Amino acid sequence: MGAVSAPGLTTAETLASFRAARRQPGKLTLFESPLDLPVFEVTRFEAAHPYSDGVRTLELTLHAVREALADAALDASMLVSARVGVCLGTTVASQLNDLAFYRSYKATGSASMDPVRRYLKGNLADAVAAHLGIQALTVTVTNACSSGADAIAIGAQWIDAGLCDLVLAGGADELNRVPLSGFHALGLGCPFPCTPFDKHRQGLNLGEGAGVLVLESPAHAAARGYAPDLSLYGHGAACDAHHLTAPHPEGRGLRAAVCQALALARVRPEEIVFVNAHGTGTQENDLIEGNVIAALFGPSLHVLSTKGYTGHTLGAAGGLEAVFTGLALREGWLPPSIGFSEQDERIPITPLREHMEIHGRFAISTSLAFGGNNTALLLGLTKGEAQ
Amino acid sequence: MTSFLNGLGIVAATGRGTDSLRSALLSGWQPPVTITLPDDHKLPVYPLPPGALEDKSLGRNVRRADRLSKMAVFAAADALIDAQLPPDLDRRRIGLIVTSAFGSHATTFQFLDEILTYGDAAVSPTVFSHSVQNAAAAYVASTLDLQGPVLTLTQVHFAFHHALLLARQWLAAGQCDHVLVGGMDELGSVMHFICRSLLRAPMDGKLRPFAFAKDPAAIPGEGSAFFLLSSTPRPGSYARLGQIMTTPGSIPATTPGLHILEADGTLTDESGYANLTTVGTQFAAYAPLFGSMTGGTPLQAGAAALMLKEQVCFATPVTDGANALPLCRATAPQPLASVLLTRLHCNGTAGQIQLLAPF
Numbered sequence: 001m002g003a004v005s006a007p008g009l010t011t012a013e014t015l016a017s018f019r020a021a022r023r024q025p026g027k028l029t030l031f032e033s034p035l036d037l038p039v040f041e042v043t044r045f046e047a048a049h050p051y052s053d054g055v056r057t058l059e060l061t062l063h064a065v066r067e068a069l070a071d072a073a074l075d076a077s078m079l080v081s082a083r084v085g086v087c088l089g090t091t092v093a094s095q096l097n098d099l100a101f102y103r104s105y106k107a108t109g110s111a112s113m114d115p116v117r118r119y120l121k122g123n124l125a126d127a128v129a130a131h132l133g134i135q136a137l138t139v140t141v142t143n144a145c146s147s148g149a150d151a152i153a154i155g156a157q158w159i160d161a162g163l164c165d166l167v168l169a170g171g172a173d174e175l176n177r178v179p180l181s182g183f184h185a186l187g188l189g190c191p192f193p194c195t196p197f198d199k200h201r202q203g204l205n206l207g208e209g210a211g212v213l214v215l216e217s218p219a220h221a222a223a224r225g226y227a228p229d230l231s232l233y234g235h236g237a238a239c240d241a242h243h244l245t246a247p248h249p250e251g252r253g254l255r256a257a258v259c260q261a262l263a264l265a266r267v268r269p270e271e272i273v274f275v276n277a278h279g280t281g282t283q284e285n286d287l288i289e290g291n292v293i294a295a296l297f298g299p300s301l302h303v304l305s306t307k308g309y310t311g312h313t314l315g316a317a318g319g320l321e322a323v324f325t326g327l328a329l330r331e332g333w334l335p336p337s338i339g340f341s342e343q344d345e346r347i348p349i350t351p352l353r354e355h356m357e358i359h360g361r362f363a364i365s366t367s368l369a370f371g372g373n374n375t376a377l378l379l380g381l382t383k384g385e386a387q
Numbered sequence: 388m389t390s391f392l393n394g395l396g397i398v399a400a401t402g403r404g405t406d407s408l409r410s411a412l413l414s415g416w417q418p419p420v421t422i423t424l425p426d427d428h429k430l431p432v433y434p435l436p437p438g439a440l441e442d443k444s445l446g447r448n449v450r451r452a453d454r455l456s457k458m459a460v461f462a463a464a465d466a467l468i469d470a471q472l473p474p475d476l477d478r479r480r481i482g483l484i485v486t487s488a489f490g491s492h493a494t495t496f497q498f499l500d501e502i503l504t505y506g507d508a509a510v511s512p513t514v515f516s517h518s519v520q521n522a523a524a525a526y527v528a529s530t531l532d533l534q535g536p537v538l539t540l541t542q543v544h545f546a547f548h549h550a551l552l553l554a555r556q557w558l559a560a561g562q563c564d565h566v567l568v569g570g571m572d573e574l575g576s577v578m579h580f581i582c583r584s585l586l587r588a589p590m591d592g593k594l595r596p597f598a599f600a601k602d603p604a605a606i607p608g609e610g611s612a613f614f615l616l617s618s619t620p621r622p623g624s625y626a627r628l629g630q631i632m633t634t635p636g637s638i639p640a641t642t643p644g645l646h647i648l649e650a651d652g653t654l655t656d657e658s659g660y661a662n663l664t665t666v667g668t669q670f671a672a673y674a675p676l677f678g679s680m681t682g683g684t685p686l687q688a689g690a691a692a693l694m695l696k697e698q699v700c701f702a703t704p705v706t707d708g709a710n711a712l713p714l715c716r717a718t719a720p721q722p723l724a725s726v727l728l729t730r731l732h733c734n735g736t737a738g739q740i741q742l743l744a745p746f
Contacts, residue, residue, distance in 0.1 A: 035508060123542050161556045178498060241531075
């Protein structure tokens, strides 16, 4: 697993921030904007890959990929002989959204084609494969805020279908002026550090980062003598088919997605130790999601949202939160759901207010998205797995 | 597991629907439309015909949708209707995968225009929400009440190929009974400028796929095509899905009855297509009907599916440069067991889709 986001450039740094219940939202420095909204920037981050042509999302992705490969005891040379997939979710890295390009076009009727060429050669999954020097099955998922989680589910399906031995899967996004303006226009930007599930929540803060998992077939792992401590046991996806920007009022799609993940994993709801919720801090998301979680698992399940530490990283969120879910299982503790203070009586769950030791094998990470997409990933410790 | 193409919907320069597609294939090459850019430059294009996106039966659902979303909804709805599924269908068992090379660029540029014109704090939330890459999929899903998994893949190369692979997996794994799979790309004022800057237009307005040119000419096109994939056939099935390749290797199939080369001028060098002319008993290229589209495979797959269903090989519309290459030069009924579609990536990789006769 590899992760880079505001709480840390690595999973170790992230865990330290989580353990200290420390978050560092701040003023935007990456680009100019008149909007005075706190953001979760990745600071101290040095671009390390000249290939990436200055595309920050790709830089963040490669950073997380490098950590994920090391965590899986793999190096890039070992990928050459395997059937590899690269499946990544993103939002802004998939768009022709270069403001300088458009400003020039609008003003003069002409503009440099460099941003267009960057787009043509910079497709996230293709670019990662090219950087690693591998021939890979590559897909870039643009399912809005569930993109990273969907990419992980696709990676698992590729392995199940025998198409790949290894898949680098997850999500990445950089802070960008378009979604910052857009979420503000939708009235979803919070003017202070976000407070997911809190009674007085006022919306989301944007963040950036990348979260990547190395998914590997059991046969390939066994052949190289590697025994992973975590496994993706289940996944599910379902669409609300309801509204472009609002979730279904009864959480129809989310409920179906979680049930699919449980069924695929053959895990009972009472075996789930915690849910790492999408928990954006917006009124509707947290209301719907909290009620679905309570209905499926009961109101006393451990629940947290890590967006209080990272902000909403859009296409990266599903990847990052899958990594955080795996880390919590591996470490045996959960950080407090930072930002949550006062119970909303309409939401029957109570997110963690304190650090919590946990025992058990399975956890779920949920992702909800524009367009009514809902995705659930069920991760678990392999220790205790029936042989 | 076998997957069947049981429904087809298409909106392109050829018009809307399979009847329009058939008519266009029978009519052969038609000259492009010439538009005048703001600097008076003339650009040949293959746009959707006027009225192609007017449909009152879907009007309420898509009245706020942008043009790209309408293209997706219309083609997807037509594919679903075409498949003649029972009305009591379990909508939770229908998946959707929408692909595009460039996504919602026109609406994204509209949003950038709002930022520049009105400032970051005064942009339209509606324009923003429509600029998100999965807005088209959201419209398709809500209009057709598709409650299964819904994905959008935005990728310059082979997005449709990967979508078919994934759809087949969803069917094989029992996750879905049916999957709508399609792709679309649109033109627009900024895209016209980009095409004018990056592509070379032919002097006579004609695409020449068999020139295998090192500096090919292109005529930008737009369109949308969707297929309903199912694990069981129906009497009107178009085709079976054969093998799909996007990484180096070759499809280990029998020689295709027809090999469609997707050369359309979007590569800087199309000479690599010449290396493919040893695979197949006859060749065709239908890009001259649709225009040049990096993500144009769904449209050409639509032509292939229609040919397999009707067991008719439609004449390739432009034969210039083919010399002795065995082309499908005249439209005629013929037994057609398989069609292979090949599109080259700028890195030399071939994306290939094999479609087989349905029965």
